[in-house]
Amino acid sequence: MAATNALRYDVLRVYKELLYLGREYPLGFENYFRPRLHKAFSAKSGLQDQAEIKKGIEQAEYVKKEIEALYYLKRYRALKQRYDKPS
Amino acid sequence: MTPPLRNGLLRQASTCLRQQRTTPVLRASRNATLQRLLSTLAILEQREGKLNMSSLASISAAQKLSGPIHGFVAGSNVKAVAEEASKVEGLEKVIYVENGDYDRGLPENYAPLLVENIKKGGYTHVFAGHSAFGKNLMPRVSALLDVQQISDITSIESEDTFIRPIYAGNALLTVQSEDSPKLITIRGTAFPAGAAEGGSASIEEGTDPKASCPTEWISEDLAKSDRPDLATAEKVVSGGRGLKSKEEFDRLMPPLADALGAAIGASRAAVDSGFADNSLQVGQTGKNVAPQLYLCAGISGAIQHLAGMKDSKVIAAINKDEDAPIFQVADVGLVGDLFEKVPELTEKLNAAK
Amino acid sequence: MASKLRILVPVKRVIDYAVKPRVNKAQTAVETTGVKHSMNPFDELSIEEAVRFRERKYPVEDILAFSAGPAKSQDILRTAMAMGADRGLHVVEEKTELEPLGVAKVLQKVVEEEGRNLVILGKQSIDDDANQTGQMLAGLLGWSQATQASKVDIEGDSVTVTREVDGGVETLKAKLPMIITTDLRLNEPRYASLPNIMKAKKKPLQKKSMADYAVDTGKRLKTVKVAEPPARQGGGKVEDVGGLIGRLKELGAL
Numbered sequence: 001m002a003a004t005n006a007l008r009y010d011v012l013r014v015y016k017e018l019l020y021l022g023r024e025y026p027l028g029f030e031n032y033f034r035p036r037l038h039k040a041f042s043a044k045s046g047l048q049d050q051a052e053i054k055k056g057i058e059q060a061e062y063v064k065k066e067i068e069a070l071y072y073l074k075r076y077r078a079l080k081q082r083y084d085k086p087s
Numbered sequence: 088m089t090p091p092l093r094n095g096l097l098r099q100a101s102t103c104l105r106q107q108r109t110t111p112v113l114r115a116s117r118n119a120t121l122q123r124l125l126s127t128l129a130i131l132e133q134r135e136g137k138l139n140m141s142s143l144a145s146i147s148a149a150q151k152l153s154g155p156i157h158g159f160v161a162g163s164n165v166k167a168v169a170e171e172a173s174k175v176e177g178l179e180k181v182i183y184v185e186n187g188d189y190d191r192g193l194p195e196n197y198a199p200l201l202v203e204n205i206k207k208g209g210y211t212h213v214f215a216g217h218s219a220f221g222k223n224l225m226p227r228v229s230a231l232l233d234v235q236q237i238s239d240i241t242s243i244e245s246e247d248t249f250i251r252p253i254y255a256g257n258a259l260l261t262v263q264s265e266d267s268p269k270l271i272t273i274r275g276t277a278f279p280a281g282a283a284e285g286g287s288a289s290i291e292e293g294t295d296p297k298a299s300c301p302t303e304w305i306s307e308d309l310a311k312s313d314r315p316d317l318a319t320a321e322k323v324v325s326g327g328r329g330l331k332s333k334e335e336f337d338r339l340m341p342p343l344a345d346a347l348g349a350a351i352g353a354s355r356a357a358v359d360s361g362f363a364d365n366s367l368q369v370g371q372t373g374k375n376v377a378p379q380l381y382l383c384a385g386i387s388g389a390i391q392h393l394a395g396m397k398d399s400k401v402i403a404a405i406n407k408d409e410d411a412p413i414f415q416v417a418d419v420g421l422v423g424d425l426f427e428k429v430p431e432l433t434e435k436l437n438a439a440k
Numbered sequence: 441m442a443s444k445l446r447i448l449v450p451v452k453r454v455i456d457y458a459v460k461p462r463v464n465k466a467q468t469a470v471e472t473t474g475v476k477h478s479m480n481p482f483d484e485l486s487i488e489e490a491v492r493f494r495e496r497k498y499p500v501e502d503i504l505a506f507s508a509g510p511a512k513s514q515d516i517l518r519t520a521m522a523m524g525a526d527r528g529l530h531v532v533e534e535k536t537e538l539e540p541l542g543v544a545k546v547l548q549k550v551v552e553e554e555g556r557n558l559v560i561l562g563k564q565s566i567d568d569d570a571n572q573t574g575q576m577l578a579g580l581l582g583w584s585q586a587t588q589a590s591k592v593d594i595e596g597d598s599v600t601v602t603r604e605v606d607g608g609v610e611t612l613k614a615k616l617p618m619i620i621t622t623d624l625r626l627n628e629p630r631y632a633s634l635p636n637i638m639k640a641k642k643k644p645l646q647k648k649s650m651a652d653y654a655v656d657t658g659k660r661l662k663t664v665k666v667a668e669p670p671a672r673q674g675g676g677k678v679e680d681v682g683g684l685i686g687r688l689k690e691l692g693a694l
């Protein structure tokens with residue numbers, strides 16, 4: 001069905017984006033991030049209900065934002081510490 | 088005034104050194120010649136007719152070199168500032184330029200002012216503090232003089248060799264320059280400013296090219312405080328969903344907040360779960376808060392909502408998961424069960440009071 | 441009618457901020473071989489600001505990302521284009537380490553050749569920490585400058601900048617053309633996502649050599665030595681509550 005295909009595409013897309021994003025994860029990509037990413041998606045691979053799949057994609061998008069925020073805040077704090085005079 | 092021969096000799100020396108050709112006369116007595124010819128201009132800062140005492144560090148630094156040290160100051164009613172600066176020991180002269188257009192230190196007209204006075208004085212070294220003023224101004228002067236500035240030095244090894252931090256201080260670079268003049272900003276903490284006493288320098292008016300300044304100073308806010316939201320709290324403790332229930336939130340967080348003299352906050356997840364009132368939610372409005380301490384307990388995810396706390400002086404976290412993302416951002420982390428650690432922290436803080 | 445913004449954003453490839461710099465055995469430099477590199481974080485702020493001008497509907501005609509350095513600087517330009525720069529210019533320089541004065545001179549030529557009226561630079565690069573290039577360029581061009589900007593508003597040819605100074609902020613007003621350097625607080629740079637990296641491969645990337653610019657970029661400074669400073673305090677996790685209190689006191693939070 002077209003709807004299912006579109007959803008399938010979205011799931012794959014967000015998976016690839018998370019994989020790309022995870023390369024710089026502080027706790028490690030190969031040993032920490034990638035296995036957990038795989039596990040999280042595998043756990044939901046049996047889902048049939050479209051609403052539930054959409055919810056899963058939303059959750060993945062949320063995680064993407066969380067990771068981006070993590071990278072940003074970690075860097076912000078590091079640079080702030082190094083370059084700002086203590087107030 | 089500086090004899091023209093001295094200027095020419097120095098410029099010739101620099102050019103020869105750079106081109107790696109030598110003239111016999113110079114070679115034989117190069118060090119001695121250069122030694123005799125050193126002189127430093129120390130750029131001083133003033134604000135509203137008051138000498139900025141930390142800018143005197145330029146003079147302290149200049150004392151590591153031989154040769155006369157002249158101070159320089161510009162602005163409105165600056166003669167009095169020059170007189171105060173003239174009392175700093177080690178200064179031979181203070182040059183002042185009285186013109187209100189220089190009050191805000193705008194580099195567009197201040198740089199040409201310095202170029203004029205540096206050339207006129209034939210200085211071999213020009214020092215300024217690595218302050219907001221110095222950082223903004225000195226490189227522009229360097230470009231106009233076609234020299235490569237050396238920023239934020241922490242040590243003077245010789246008249247041409249300096250040490251400065253690179254990689255945010257993770258490495259120390261010893262660098263040598265053959266430029267003339269040498270334009271240098273100094274790290275104030277490395278060269279403690281002397282007091283304005285014991286000296287008796289002469290005071291002299293400098294040259295004012297009166298370059299136009301296309302930039303307009305509008306306003307300033309030096310009492311800046313990034314502290315709206317959660318009142319003007321200096322300390323904030325936040326609880327997350329890890330507290331498991333409203334009862335536990337109310338049991339653990341207020342005593343800790345009291346022990347710390349902190350305001351209470353809550354993560355979005357905690358608010359959504361009904362553990363805490365909406366008004367306690369941290370970081371929701373995108374407003375920036377900058378307390379001295381932001382301590383969060385039981386907040387494992389929801390990093391995005393920490394963005395509002397990113398200017399806190401110190402971020403600390405207590406969490407039972409050692410891999411929790413919060414530990415990547417926190418300055419101090421304690422891995423442990425918050426039901427054990429939070430009461431312990433409260434108790435120890437109260438005991439120390 | 442307001443001038444269109446023709447923006448130049450110089451970016452630099454540096455050792456990634458999260459990597460601990462190590463001095464080489466010969467004590468001549470910080471080790472860069474085999475070490476992760478990224479765009480200078482302050483330069484990311486520059487690209488982000490230019491892209492946001494466009495999103496704020498300022499009349500942005502063109503955002504040109506520039507980098508001078510070895511072949512791998514290209515990666516940084518691709519990242520800049522993935523973030524939203526329209527095209528890239530890579531001035532290839534394999535051997536000489538460029539100094540701020542030399543870079544400023546090349547940038548002056550680029551500004552003139554490319555008819556730029558706004559240059560946004562990072563306030564400093566996290567390797568040499570010089571904090572000079574923007575100011576030098578402004579001096580060479582005779583343009584207005586506003587360094588360590590934390591807020592920029594443009595209306596026609598008039599630019600209002602709030603800049604971070606010791607103990608607070610100050611606000612300046614200037615006219616295009618001008619130079620702005622970025623402070624940490626200016627904006628939150630977007631992550632260069634995979635789809636955008638792909639799209640960026642189609643954007644034009646021009647290569648030139650330093651010789652094409654006929655400027656003197658010879659080194660004025662000589663590195664005598666590079667040393668590691670005395671060991672610094674570690675941060676991070678503490679063992680117990682007592683440790684937590686102690687560390688908070690050390691950091692001045694209690």
